[in-house]
Amino acid sequence: MASPAIEMEHLSKEYPYGFLHLKKRKSLEDLTMSVENGEVFGFLGPNGAGKSTTIKLLMRLIFPTSGTARILGKSIEDVAMHQEIGYLPEQPYFYDYLTAAELLDYFARFHKLTASDRQERVQRMLKKVGLETAKKIQLRKYSKGMLQRVGLAQAILHDPEVVVLDEPMSGLDPLGRREVRDLILELKKEGRTVLFSTHILSDAETLCDRVGVIVGGKLRGVGAPDEMVGIRAQGMEVLFELASSAKPFPLLGRATKTGERYRLQVAEAELYPALDELKSAGARISSVSQLKPTLEEFFMHLVDADRAQASAVEVSGK
Amino acid sequence: MNRRGMGRWLLGVLLLAGFAGVWQLQRRIDAQLKASQVEIDELAIRSPKLIKRMSLEYAPLVGAIYWTRAVQYYGDKHRLGDRKLDLLWPLLDIATTLDPQLIVAYRFGSTFLGEKPPAGAGQPELAVELLKQGLKENPDEWRLYYDLGFVYYVDMKDYAKASAAFEEGSKNPKAYIWMKVLAAKIAGEGESPETSYFLWQQVYNTTTDKYIKQNAADHLILMRAQLDLKQIDRLADAYEKKTGRRPTSMAELVEAGLLEGIMKDPDGYPYVLGESGKAELNLNSPLLEKTLMDKM
Amino acid sequence: MRKVWTVAANTFREAVRDRVLYNLVFFALLMMAAAILVGQISIGIEQSVIVSLGLTAISVIGIFIAVFIGVGLVSKEMDKRTLYALLAKPVERWQFLFGKFVGLVLTLAVNTAAMTVGLYLALWAVKHRLTGSDWYLISAVYLILLKLALIVALAMLFSCFTTPFLAILYTLGLYVAGLFAEELRTMKAISLSDSTMRMFRAISYMLPNFENFNVMGAVAHGRAVEVTLLLRDTGYALLYSLMVLAAAAMVFSRRNLK
Numbered sequence: 001m002a003s004p005a006i007e008m009e010h011l012s013k014e015y016p017y018g019f020l021h022l023k024k025r026k027s028l029e030d031l032t033m034s035v036e037n038g039e040v041f042g043f044l045g046p047n048g049a050g051k052s053t054t055i056k057l058l059m060r061l062i063f064p065t066s067g068t069a070r071i072l073g074k075s076i077e078d079v080a081m082h083q084e085i086g087y088l089p090e091q092p093y094f095y096d097y098l099t100a101a102e103l104l105d106y107f108a109r110f111h112k113l114t115a116s117d118r119q120e121r122v123q124r125m126l127k128k129v130g131l132e133t134a135k136k137i138q139l140r141k142y143s144k145g146m147l148q149r150v151g152l153a154q155a156i157l158h159d160p161e162v163v164v165l166d167e168p169m170s171g172l173d174p175l176g177r178r179e180v181r182d183l184i185l186e187l188k189k190e191g192r193t194v195l196f197s198t199h200i201l202s203d204a205e206t207l208c209d210r211v212g213v214i215v216g217g218k219l220r221g222v223g224a225p226d227e228m229v230g231i232r233a234q235g236m237e238v239l240f241e242l243a244s245s246a247k248p249f250p251l252l253g254r255a256t257k258t259g260e261r262y263r264l265q266v267a268e269a270e271l272y273p274a275l276d277e278l279k280s281a282g283a284r285i286s287s288v289s290q291l292k293p294t295l296e297e298f299f300m301h302l303v304d305a306d307r308a309q310a311s312a313v314e315v316s317g318k
Numbered sequence: 319m320n321r322r323g324m325g326r327w328l329l330g331v332l333l334l335a336g337f338a339g340v341w342q343l344q345r346r347i348d349a350q351l352k353a354s355q356v357e358i359d360e361l362a363i364r365s366p367k368l369i370k371r372m373s374l375e376y377a378p379l380v381g382a383i384y385w386t387r388a389v390q391y392y393g394d395k396h397r398l399g400d401r402k403l404d405l406l407w408p409l410l411d412i413a414t415t416l417d418p419q420l421i422v423a424y425r426f427g428s429t430f431l432g433e434k435p436p437a438g439a440g441q442p443e444l445a446v447e448l449l450k451q452g453l454k455e456n457p458d459e460w461r462l463y464y465d466l467g468f469v470y471y472v473d474m475k476d477y478a479k480a481s482a483a484f485e486e487g488s489k490n491p492k493a494y495i496w497m498k499v500l501a502a503k504i505a506g507e508g509e510s511p512e513t514s515y516f517l518w519q520q521v522y523n524t525t526t527d528k529y530i531k532q533n534a535a536d537h538l539i540l541m542r543a544q545l546d547l548k549q550i551d552r553l554a555d556a557y558e559k560k561t562g563r564r565p566t567s568m569a570e571l572v573e574a575g576l577l578e579g580i581m582k583d584p585d586g587y588p589y590v591l592g593e594s595g596k597a598e599l600n601l602n603s604p605l606l607e608k609t610l611m612d613k614m
Numbered sequence: 615m616r617k618v619w620t621v622a623a624n625t626f627r628e629a630v631r632d633r634v635l636y637n638l639v640f641f642a643l644l645m646m647a648a649a650i651l652v653g654q655i656s657i658g659i660e661q662s663v664i665v666s667l668g669l670t671a672i673s674v675i676g677i678f679i680a681v682f683i684g685v686g687l688v689s690k691e692m693d694k695r696t697l698y699a700l701l702a703k704p705v706e707r708w709q710f711l712f713g714k715f716v717g718l719v720l721t722l723a724v725n726t727a728a729m730t731v732g733l734y735l736a737l738w739a740v741k742h743r744l745t746g747s748d749w750y751l752i753s754a755v756y757l758i759l760l761k762l763a764l765i766v767a768l769a770m771l772f773s774c775f776t777t778p779f780l781a782i783l784y785t786l787g788l789y790v791a792g793l794f795a796e797e798l799r800t801m802k803a804i805s806l807s808d809s810t811m812r813m814f815r816a817i818s819y820m821l822p823n824f825e826n827f828n829v830m831g832a833v834a835h836g837r838a839v840e841v842t843l844l845l846r847d848t849g850y851a852l853l854y855s856l857m858v859l860a861a862a863a864m865v866f867s868r869r870n871l872k
Contacts, residue, residue: 059702062870079704087702093694095624097631109620110703138631154699164702374793375673375828379666382659419835422658527658 003073004034005162005193006041006058011067013053027053029217031067035195035210040188042208042225043197046303050217051197052090055166059087071162083111086155090166092147096140100131100150103139104157111158125153130179144171152183163187165196169203181207216306235267237291238274240283249281265291364408366415373416381416384409385423392430392529396437403439407431410448414455421459422527424452428465429521429530432473437533442473463487464497468517471504481505494520515541536608539584543605546581550589550597553577567591617705621713622720629683629721638675642729645671646736653740660740662834665751668733669830672726673758677789679722680762684769685781687714692871701871708863715770715859719763726762730755747836753844754833760851761827765789767858768822774866792824822854 013028028050035041045051056062058069060076074081094103104122113121126132129149134142139150148171155163168184169177177200184207187194198204204211205225212222240262251274255264262283266274271288278285363369373380388409395403410427414420430438431445449466452459467483470476481504488497503513518541522534550568553576557565560574568591571577580588587600599606629635649667653660688711691697700710733751738744768788772781799818801811826847829839 056698056871059698061698061701063868079706082702082704085702087699089695089698089702091695092699094696094699095628097628098624102627106620106624107699107703110617110700110705151699371794374790375825375830376666376670378662378831378834379670382663382666385659386655417831417834419831419837420659420662 003070005037005039006035006069006071006195008033008054008058008069009067011054011057011069012065013050013057013062014065026217028057028064031214031219033212033219033222035193037193038188038191039209040184040194040207041196042204042211043195043214044199044201044204044211045197045214046199049214051214052166053217054214055087055164055195055197058164059085083158084161086158086160086163088148088151088155088163088165088168091144091170092151094139094147094150097138099136099138100126100142100146100153101135103150104154107154108157113158121157125157128183129153145173145176148172148176152180156183156187160192162193162195165194167198168196169198169200177203213302215302216310220302235265235291236271237287237289238264238266238271238278238285239287240264240278240285242281242283246282249277251277252281261286361405361408364412366412369412370416377416381413381420384413384416385420388413388423389426389529392426396529399436401435403430403435406439407441407444407448414448414451418451418455421452421456421461424448424456424459424462425465425525426527426530428462428469429533432469433533434473437536442469445469445473458490460487460490460493463490464494467497467500467504468521471509471517472514475509477504477508511541511545515545540605540608543583543599543609546583546589547597547599550581550591554591554597564594565591617709618713618716621705621710622716625687625714625717626720629718630724635679635721635725638679639725639728642671642675643732646729646732649733650736650740661737661836664736664740665733665834666830668729668736669751669754669758669833672729672733672755673761675729676722676726676758676762677765679725680718680765681769681782681785681789683721684718684766685773685778685785687718687766687773688770688866689773689778689781695871697871707867711770711863711866712859715763715766715855718766719759722762722766723759726755726759747838750833750836750838753839754829756844757827757829757839757847760847761824764822764824764851764855764858767855767862771858771862771865774862774869788822789824792822795819795821795823796825823850826850 009032011028011031012026014024014026016022016024031050031054043051043054053062057064058071058076069076071081072084098106101122104125105118108118108122123132126135129152131146131149131153134146139147142150148168152165152168155165165184168180172180181203184194184196208225210223211225213220241260242262251264251266252262254266255262257263264274264278275285275288363372369380369384370377388406391405391409392403406427410423410431413423414427417423427448428445431448432438432440432442434440446466446469449462449469452462453466456462463483463486467480467487470480470483481501484497484501484504487493488501500513500516503510507513515538518534518537522531522538525531525534550571553571554565556576557571557574565571565574568577568580568589571591572579582588583599583603583605585603585605587603587605590598590600592598599609646664646668649664649671652667653663691700697710701707730751734744734748737748765785769781769785772784776784795818798814798821801814806814829843832839
């Protein structure tokens, strides 16, 4: 089996802080993860979980406290290997006084391309990300969404084997997000490896072959999206309305009310007794559906668990 | 006109009024400050070394500023008729420390530090020191030897040193040819009217500084007058020999055929013969005042 | 080296488009015009004043640009994160640093050339002709440029490991200290011990001796600058800058970007 496109082993990052830098904040702890060739891998986690830290470590923007990583089988210290990598930073910002075309040309010069090849690609990329009309405008006049597109363009201009995108959807409107999704799928069709981080979970669910979930600097799970969410079954959801003359009944306490609608969550086993109770109370049932668990809830569950642990630690004083 | 237009108009008027008010106030403040004007005799920092340090690497520029200041100081004092030129030396010292190649400063300093007040500061020793500094930094500048000799001769009446200075300067192939001759003459005779006149004439002819030129002109006029008076005295002696008594007026000299007409001094006033039969300046002549001051 | 040049060319282009530089150069040209006025009130040394004032303007504005923009070269890119996409390219950090240095020095060269032309115009306006000794100005400006290059290197070094504000402070401080290096070397104080004096001497050699590049006095009075001085100063500036940049590269190579 070919070696993975990206491999990380026991990658850790600590930041010293406080008086005399004696205290240490663990922003990434013992991350072991790999991304296979040709797959689209989603790196999920709430803000501050360590996604960006991981990506920055891979891109050699920061240096690990311990652990190793390899991209395409070569050490991340290997600069030449960067020929095959494309990177979109989080909230990209580029040189104020250059135009998009000039910026792409500038970045492209670091790759092994002939002048005509470079020119052709720059034009092609601008068209691909929809910036052809704006290509002569200076970047300081660009909106956030436009900067994001320039960032994407410079990441893929040189046909890299591995594309790493840090929050590629941020700052984009739904149309823009769709375009990025299409782009990622296109890259996958071309056989490239894509690693992207996001906290928009629906994107991860639809795009990724696999996802890795990171919360609080630790990796919590890796696997196909539906594998991950199979972890908790949520049960059934009943929506109903009540006549104003209706008398209160036990289940009412568990229901949440929005306007005239009530929403009730019950375990699958409890469904039919609940429906009976509602019927006797004179409720008008508008829908019954299976609650498909989402990545979001899995995630929030992890975050809550993390927070609980953190406060427990504080209380215990360790 | 709508409200916005009115507002703008009003603002414009207010601004103009405000500005007029500021102007008027400033005039009054100016007048008040002038009344209580502090003397221009102020030099906050006196240490040349300190100023040089503070100038970082821009010393020549700062030196030029101090030089300009020195000349303006002199000009102001001269205009006011003030006799105290205390700041002249410090200002020139600073200027030449900052820019050791500021030849004009050395030359100016040698003239006006040496001269007696009110024309100068009356500190010829400082003039000598300034010139010696200048020669140390600019050994090829033979004109400073000339100035040195001048100061020794005119202001300090030290003829040995004057001669030595002219001699030293003459060694430079670019120097005036007659410096060597002058050195010898002064070594031999000390002070003589011809030498003095010659020296002042040289200064007058060669300088480009308007103050120095004016100063030389003043001296030349006085010397012309002195020479004239001497000449009249000789004629008076001749008259005495001829007639056996001292003449009492210029008219008598003319009658006796010794003079063609009444001689006038460079300012246009006729010379007179005094009680003792000696030639004197006319009482109305401004030169009289200058001679008196010179003697002080 | 091609990559160093790529960064340099881009730095130059960015600097040229940033209008701040135009304002500064315009200001310098204003100073030249002022020099003409000042020259007229300076008795007997009109030309000397114009040259001194002109060289001072070129030097001061140049230092201003070198320090403030020099510090910004690295810190602005780190702050605004423009650096991130660039470092993911196949380019070494030291190539980035050297490229920035060359780019800014090039910018400074163009600026000083423009200001020098202004100075010559001012001289011509006053004298109506330029004599042989007037061309010595160029050597004075060349030395100023060497000095500026060294200052840029220092500014970049400091900006690699402190905040922009402190980097500016340190660089300016080192500039002033460097002007007094010679004094430190020849200092004679009875109260100091031999070993202290020797230590001062050693420090004086390590400091960047900026007085080496100062020939304003000579040039203002129309004197030539020896070619050997120009050559030696070039060597000094190159060598010292190289050392400083190497140190900066070392620091920057292991720096965690935020």
